[in-house]
Amino acid sequence: MNENTRYDAANIQVLKDLEAVRRRPSMYIGDTDKRGLHHLIFEVVDNAVDEAQEGYCDKIEVIIGKDNTVTVTDNGRGIPVDIHPDQKKPGVEVIMTMLHAGSKFDHKIYKISGGLHGVGVSVVNAISEYLEVEITRDNTVYHQRYERGKVVSNLKIINKDKSLQTGTKVTFLPDPEIFPEIQYSFDIITEKLRELAFLNKGLTVKLFDERTEKTRTFLYNGGIVEFIEFLDKDKGTIHKPIYFCAQKEDSACEIALQYTDFYTENIFTFANNINTKEGGTHLAGFKAGITRAVNDYGRKSGLLKDISLTGDDAREGITSIVAVKIREPQFEGQTKTKLGNSEVRGMVESLVYNKLGQYFEENPSTADKIIKKIMVAASSRVAAAKARELTRQKAVLGTSPLPGKLADCEERNPENREIYIVEGDSAGGSAKQGRDRKFQAILPLRGKILNVEKAREDKILSNEEIKNIISALGIRSTLRYHKIIIMTDADVDGAHIRTLLLTFFYRYAKDIVENSHLYIAQPPLYRVKQKRKVMYVYSDEELNTLTEKLEKDGIEIQRYKGLGEMNPDELYNTTMDIEKRTIKLVTLEDIVEADKTFTMLMGDKVEPRRQFIEQNAKYVENLDI
Numbered sequence: 280m281n282e283n284t285r286y287d288a289a290n291i292q293v294l295k296d297l298e299a300v301r302r303r304p305s306m307y308i309g310d311t312d313k314r315g316l317h318h319l320i321f322e323v324v325d326n327a328v329d330e331a332q333e334g335y336c337d338k339i340e341v342i343i344g345k346d347n348t349v350t351v352t353d354n355g356r357g358i359p360v361d362i363h364p365d366q367k368k369p370g371v372e373v374i375m376t377m378l379h380a381g382s383k384f385d386h387k388i389y390k391i392s393g394g395l396h397g398v399g400v401s402v403v404n405a406i407s408e409y410l411e412v413e414i415t416r417d418n419t420v421y422h423q424r425y426e427r428g429k430v431v432s433n434l435k436i437i438n439k440d441k442s443l444q445t446g447t448k449v450t451f452l453p454d455p456e457i458f459p460e461i462q463y464s465f466d467i468i469t470e471k472l473r474e475l476a477f478l479n480k481g482l483t484v485k486l487f488d489e490r491t492e493k494t495r496t497f498l499y500n501g502g503i504v505e506f507i508e509f510l511d512k513d514k515g516t517i518h519k520p521i522y523f524c525a526q527k528e529d530s531a532c533e534i535a536l537q538y539t540d541f542y543t544e545n546i547f548t549f550a551n552n553i554n555t556k557e558g559g560t561h562l563a564g565f566k567a568g569i570t571r572a573v574n575d576y577g578r579k580s581g582l583l584k585d586i587s588l589t590g591d592d593a594r595e596g597i598t599s600i601v602a603v604k605i606r607e608p609q610f611e612g613q614t615k616t617k618l619g620n621s622e623v624r625g626m627v628e629s630l631v632y633n634k635l636g637q638y639f640e641e642n643p644s645t646a647d648k649i650i651k652k653i654m655v656a657a658s659s660r661v662a663a664a665k666a667r668e669l670t671r672q673k674a675v676l677g678t679s680p681l682p683g684k685l686a687d688c689e690e691r692n693p694e695n696r697e698i699y700i701v702e703g704d705s706a707g708g709s710a711k712q713g714r715d716r717k718f719q720a721i722l723p724l725r726g727k728i729l730n731v732e733k734a735r736e737d738k739i740l741s742n743e744e745i746k747n748i749i750s751a752l753g754i755r756s757t758l759r760y761h762k763i764i765i766m767t768d769a770d771v772d773g774a775h776i777r778t779l780l781l782t783f784f785y786r787y788a789k790d791i792v793e794n795s796h797l798y799i800a801q802p803p804l805y806r807v808k809q810k811r812k813v814m815y816v817y818s819d820e821e822l823n824t825l826t827e828k829l830e831k832d833g834i835e836i837q838r839y840k841g842l843g844e845m846n847p848d849e850l851y852n853t854t855m856d857i858e859k860r861t862i863k864l865v866t867l868e869d870i871v872e873a874d875k876t877f878t879m880l881m882g883d884k885v886e887p888r889r890q891f892i893e894q895n896a897k898y899v900e901n902l903d904i
């Protein structure tokens with residue numbers, strides 16, 4: 280093969296690859312919805328983060344353009360521009376146009392690198408309407424433009440100056456032929472960039488959204504220790520975060536942890552900066568290490584005698600970050616966010632076991648507090664197991680009576696049955712009278728339900744309202760209704776009760792949420808009357824539009840303070856009639872969001888709560904927390 284035919288063959292391959300990516304984008308980026316769209320941004324950002332991890336870059340900036348472009352800039356060395364000896368093209372062109380070319384697969388250059396699918400920037404290029412790259416190296420600025428992955432202008436020098444800062448700037452516009460909707464989420468991007476800043480201490484990450492002029496700047500010199508402080512800022516804690524790390528030739532592991540006065544565990548794991556939401560071997564190793572370390576120290580210190588502490592006990596109330604960096608991460612699981620590399624388990628386990636053991640030896644008073652907390656967890660676990668067994672037996676035997684307050688429906692097939700969980704006896708009464716008793720059941724709740732985040736399982740399972748929910752719904756046996764609809768007042772109290780219920784489902788009946796059985800009713804906020812005509816209004820915006828439309832005279836506006844103010848007919852017609860109502864499906868993400876806000880509102884710390892209330896005062900009328 281002579282030089283020319285080899286060169287031609289390479290070019291033909293580039294065009295073929297490009298076609299393949301454009302034809303089946305999901306193979307490369309997961310999907311072409313919201314997730315895939317944001318993946319483009321993070322793929323480009325990851326390359327800049329790689330450069331930072333090598334120690335050549337300490338600033339990354341992301342700009343969301345008004346025109347749907349995204350611009351990512353770093354102050355690294357700049358992508359190489361010299362002619363690639365095999366390809367006879369500038370290095371940057373090779374990286375931008377050739378599949379699997381570039382840092383991800385070049386272990387000699389970058390030891391460790393991220394990238395969710397490790398697809399490389401050439402994939403981003405292939406599915407962008409256009410992409411422009413600007414590189415500053417050796418006092419020279421280079422520029423190249425591509426359209427749908429094809430070179431449209433050769434790399435050329437556009438500036439020379441001695442005072443120029445080196446770096447790389449990439450601007451791209453996702454191709455509307457590929458992405459049905461191009462709508463970036465400031466929150467998704469913020470969360471990811473904040474995470475990257477936590478995981479890469481000393482790296483400044485900036486975000487600017489031209490659409491709204493919002494900016495964020497993240498810089499954490501404390502790295503994952505600051506991450507823990509951020510997560511626990513509204514919780515009571517029993518010691519300062521504990522940190523340890525280990526580095527080998529081609530792997531690294533960093534861990535930070537802190538025990539809080541909460542009862543749930545909150546562990547975030549990462550592999551090469553990827554949030555491994557499905558866990559994996561690093562998480563397994565972490566759990567094993569913690570369990571061994573606390574049992575060992577418990578015995579040695581004499582605190583622990585005849586019982587042994589389980590993993591769940593040992594992790595009660597823990598907040599932790601486990602971040603590993605390895606050379607060839609294998610991502611498995613449904614969303615490819617489960618780390619599969621088996622060698623990682625032992626590495627993390629021994630690090631945690633050794634370093635936590637050492638920490639306990641050196642800090643006996645903190646160790647004491649932690650072990651004692653875990654021992655309380657262990658004895659409540661025994662009590663909870665009894666309570667749970669009792670609930671289960673009753674459910675299985677059918678001896679658990681349906682709660683007296685439940686107004687059941689006539690239909691027998693759970694698929695066609697629905698239940699409204701209603702705040703307050705008076706609204707419950709209206710709902711009972713108004714409902715379609717063929718298939719709609721009503722369970723009224725009295726007052727606030729227990730906060731499952733702040734109580735141990737035995738107490739939760741013996742709580743009257745929670746027992747009612749469990750037996751009415753058939754949780755832990757056969758689900759008795761396939762639509763479960765939470766109906767609370769449209770005020771802060773109602774939001775509070777809704778959150779408590781959502782948290783309960785999240786912690787104790789996650790499958791109900793995962794199988795799309797849980798919904799939120801949408802009662803109207805206002806009743807607007809003009810002459811004989813009555814209209815129901817479900818939001819403030821809707822009210823504004825309506826009142827503008829309806830000439831301002833002779834209209835009566837009533838704001839519903841609670842469901843109880845509606846008569847049975849009104850409640851049925853506006854909120855329960857399947858022909859007219861809207862109900863909102865609850866997703867796991869909704870719950871996490873709601874939970875975050877309310878952890879803050881209900882936690883023991885006063886200051887963040889005061890701030891929130893102050894900031895939101897104008898939206899909040901009947902505040903009573």
Ligand code: 28F
Pocket residue numbers: 323324326327330351352353355356357358359370380381382385388447448449
């Ligand atoms: C806005 C996104 O992509 N930054 C990058 C570099 C720096 C080098 C590099 C990148 C060379 C051969 C792969 C420079 N000098 N930001 C970015 N900055 N890639 S991507 O090299 C890529 C390798 O194969 C770089 C010396 N070595 C590396």
